[in-house]
Amino acid sequence: MPIDKALLEIIVCPNCKGELIYEEERDRLLCKNCLLAYPIREDIPILLIDEAERIPADMQNSDS
Ligand SMILES: [Zn+2]
Numbered sequence: 001m002p003i004d005k006a007l008l009e010i011i012v013c014p015n016c017k018g019e020l021i022y023e024e025e026r027d028r029l030l031c032k033n034c035l036l037a038y039p040i041r042e043d044i045p046i047l048l049i050d051e052a053e054r055i056p057a058d059m060q061n062s063d064s
Contacts, residue, residue: 003029003040013038014047030055 003022013020013031020029020038029038029045036052038045046052 003027003043003045007045011045011047015049015052020045028053 008020008022008029011020011029012018013034013036015036016031016033018031018033020031022028023030023037026037027040029040029047030036031038031052034052035055035057036049037055038047038052040046
């Protein structure tokens with residue numbers, strides 16, 4: 001089941017309190033401010049900086 005849209009509107013990045021973007025392909029939540037990706041386990045977003053993965057800066061522009 002994809003993550004609940006209502007939940008997405010509530011949760012924010014624990015680091016910068018900014019909005020999180022759901023990345024469907026990888027089932028994780030991205031913070032573009034911090035370049036961190038938070039995993040989702042069993043439909044529960046793990047909003048822990050320690051658990052987050054660093055996103056390479058070159059992934060920022062993925063329009064193409
Ligand atoms: Zn952030």
